[in-house]
Amino acid sequence: MVARSSTLPRGLVPAMEALVRVVTAGESDRRGLTAEVAQAVGEVLVPFPAHLRAGLLAGLATFDQLARMRPSSRGRAFSRLSPELAERVFKAWWHSPIFPVRQWAKGIKGVVALAYWDHPEVRGAIGFAPEGWIAHVTERRQRDYAADIAAHAERVTAPNPLVSK
Amino acid sequence: MNRALPAGVFGPEDYGKAVKLDVGVLVIGSGAGGGVIAAELAEAGYDVVVVEEGPWARTEDFRPEARRTIQTLYRDGGASMSIGNPPVIFSEGRVVGGSTVINGGMSWRTPDAILERWVRDDGIEHGDPTSMAPYFERVEHFINVAYQDPESASRDNELLKEGADKLNWKVIPNLRNQNHCAGTNNCAWGCPTGAKQSVLVTYVPRALRFGARIYTGIRVDRLTFDGTRATGIEGRVVGGGSVSIRARAVIVACGAIQTPVLLKRSGLRSASGRIGTDLSLHPNTKVQALFDDDVDGWKGVHQGYQVREFQEEGVLFAAVNLPPGILAMTAPHFGRDLLDLMTNYNKVLNAGLLLEDESTGRVRVGPGGIPLPFYSLSHRDAERLVNATLTLCELLFTAGARKIAAPFDGTEELKGPDDVKRLRGYRVKRSALELFTVHMMGTARMGNDPKRHVCDSWGKVYGAEGLWVSDASLFPSPIGVNPMETIMALSTRNARRLIETRGLA
Structure with a gap:
């Protein structure tokens, strides 16, 4: 990019x-x-x-x-x-x-x-400094929700056919 | 660059100056329509190739840099515009994952009343709310539609809610496609945490997992036909080179601006005469309100709430934080006034509204085959927009705004509710409205009548074999809410139809 x-x-x-x-x-x-x-x-x-x-x-x-x-x-x-x-x-x-x-x-x-x-x-x-904020909340997200995040990532690619064979 | 591409994704570095393929199903576009149908068909065992004009992007590429982002991820540098009174600026994603990469992540089912109207007026088969429910559920499962965690709340959204609550107006938390959204307010520039469950991080990996291939950097010039049967595409590699792909089935999913133009450029005619007509835009207006205390709208989620008090009138309100460059770009000032506004950037609440429009436009093929969208707001819609904008100002003053930048060209800034009342009696010309949209819909409408509709109830183009549409072009009318989930649900439903009827065989 x-x-x-x-x-x-x-x-x-x-x-x-x-x-x-x-x-x-x-x-x-x-x-x-x-x-x-x-x-x-x-x-x-x-x-x-x-x-x-x-x-x-x-x-x-x-x-x-x-x-x-x-x-x-x-x-x-x-x-x-x-x-x-x-x-x-x-x-x-x-x-x-x-x-x-x-x-x-x-x-x-x-x-x-x-x-x-x-x-x-x-x-x-003008007080716009998002990089530090993003780093802070990203770390918080990983700390608090790592298991949920990983579980959903697995769900996204797990087999789940739209039509049963 | 090559090393950054996952398995199954190809860029010009891989395929060079010429692409020649023979594939099963060719999907043009990788957004809410194309990405979803590609994944569903790939899992069903079809040989699926997706072509996408934009680049592959990674979560780590997404940063809070508006200018760089609109140059790289937005079509036309974010400067696409309809011709008419007034012009409407619109944005389209041009990246793998399409506009879902740069949208706000609002995930709402099509309102029941709209689905019922489509069944009644357009004869959509199995399009009623009960029949559609399983498709919404399936989409919501993959894109993880959920309410926000409380810690992601932002002050601008709280103020919007406080104003609505004081007025006793209906305000609801937004449902969003997110997995523990961290609240970076960077949705429109790509989610830097990967929490927004765009097609890029959901259906695209899913499509790849089941064997689909994605070719980036390819612009499709035209569809090819053998008689009335679509046989593939011819196009160009962005940056130089030729593309020729033969396919047994072609699915066009380029969005409501590009899809009808591709159909027309390919010489397709519809008995309905409506390829490119019936363009709806959900036009947006916005206002900037200045508060005494810091709002810091960039610390927290984008559009945490929607004010639904006026939904039956086709109007939604939301707080829409903008980074400084975009706020300055869209603010109705220059010079000292603009400097004053921007010096107080952290005290500004930017709010917007969406109108379910009754006006319609059309997309024509312009010089060089580019889309030329024409759209003029009807006087009635203009009046609705003006009234709704002033109602939004009323809410913001109730929430504590000290002043609001001139909401219409040629008017003064508003210093209190009395100014709002005064402006209600002022006749605002359509040309004084500054409109924006990201919701383009309805230019290849689906329905049961080939004389009124371009596609059948399942997205198959009337009068052509082996050719389907899978994007917001299919909508028989605007829907009054964010359209992403509707596009995804329709694509899922249409994929199921194709699989069950062996429509792609």
């Missing part, structure tokens, strides 16, 4: 990194994880249906460039905007009256959020 590697096009890396900052309210920068998370988003997208992956990435390219059209952007792409302005631009798409635009914003935010909050450092920082 090996996860496939990132295929985020190099040209979209600045826009993706800017988006990571917006989705995480700059927390990714404070932890020094922005570039890593942007690459992880590319990994998340690899097994997606091709049309969905293409749509999300084309949407990002469009979003990045269309930001230039906003007067407050002064001709700059999304990836070059200040954090405050970038957030405002993304918010406009998030609340867009156009359903596919809104859907894109929610979809791309979803994969960015997954990539960031699944990072071990971030999970630890």
Whole structure:
């Protein structure tokens, strides 16, 4: 079970990194994880249906460039905007009256959020530490129920024909 | 990698770039339908080969890593989606054991009223509750359906129960396929203790014990026919290579999205015209409630209880803990709001509901032969979902929630029961609902009328010889509860029919 590697096009890396900052309210920068998370988003997208992956990435390219059209952007792409302005631009798409635009914003935010909050450092920082819990309850289960566990494992493979011959 | 595969399981490392076999019974898919029927037929002495697109996985591979898991065990990286208003995200397992490896492990018999309706409206033979009881019992024996040990309880489930109890609503402990579940709340990422009795650790070992062989990493492109008789499959090795398998009988068990598309891709026509139609989804909505004290939903069992107060209206509630990545992905926020929610991750109770839908959709064959599911929620179902979601919010406030994240797109977060009341008068557009499901059903319905049904009462495809379906596609209607045990019981029942009638001879 090996996860496939990132295929985020190099040209979209600045826009993706800017988006990571917006989705995480700059927390990714404070932890020094922005570039890593942007690459992880590319990994998340690899097994997606091709049309969905293409749509999300084309949407990002469009979003990045269309930001230039906003007067407050002064001709700059999304990836070059200040954090405050970038957030405002993304918010406009998030609340867009156009359903596919809104859907894109929610979809791309979803994969960015997954990539960031699944990072071990971030999970630890918010108090999610399941490994120790799993080890503890696994040991308890084995200690208290070993006989039952073994008995059921035997039952699973014991002959028990559905139809008597 | 080879060394990790048990005897009887083969991967691309074993068979290389080409697979050419001549077998007795070929089962396509290894989940709740395919795994069960393969084991039953193998024990009856048939030469059974199972092909599975996904990989073999071991209990020790399952860890609390949501992102890695959805990339490896979920079809399409968990991003499958129906087209319609609103879109519905759905998940399918793509691993030996199918979706049973990644489901929550809820094991409920088909409600009697549903079975009776199937007999009455669809003419299902021997499908009444009394006739079905032995098959449920047999399945429950192998997958060890039981109530949880008390020490596995989790705080989020206790809160859900406390809220329901205060409102005097019916709430019941969940029956689950587990053998002393330890309460790791990792069901959706594979059980790391092996306590969840998925098909991977029950019927698959059973099938192997009785001589079945499992070929992993094989994608089936089409069924082959000689006239109307199914003769096998042609397909591809995932990663490159060709597959050609001849079989005297073929059982399709790929789930309600993939099965109808495989039938259609193979050129099969049904007099009913209903291959791929009648798709039901049991759409889910979810809400995130913030509590003052730690909830720590990940310490304990997943979905320990179900609120059944509204079951007759087709609605169930449950507490559904999500790991941080998935919670953040699905939360209706970004930026500061999302950061605030996630900083309080351990105080969040994520709860969801399941709707027995009246809406139906269809699965079409898309470009390149991929499934394209279309499904739009009816206005009536949308209204039911909105009302049920607000009722769930009412329960969570009764349980002590301080606030609840905006349940619908475009609404504000809820700060108390008054906000719930206010929202009841608000017209929520269908597009404002964010829906998810893991219960796809009904795209090759069984019944006694070839003009209305795709398969007969026993899963045999009308108009084709040597071809059966064995998965949730067979359901003539949604069932209002988790479908795994129904799929397993029907597969057992259909296996018995095949054995007794020598239908595979």
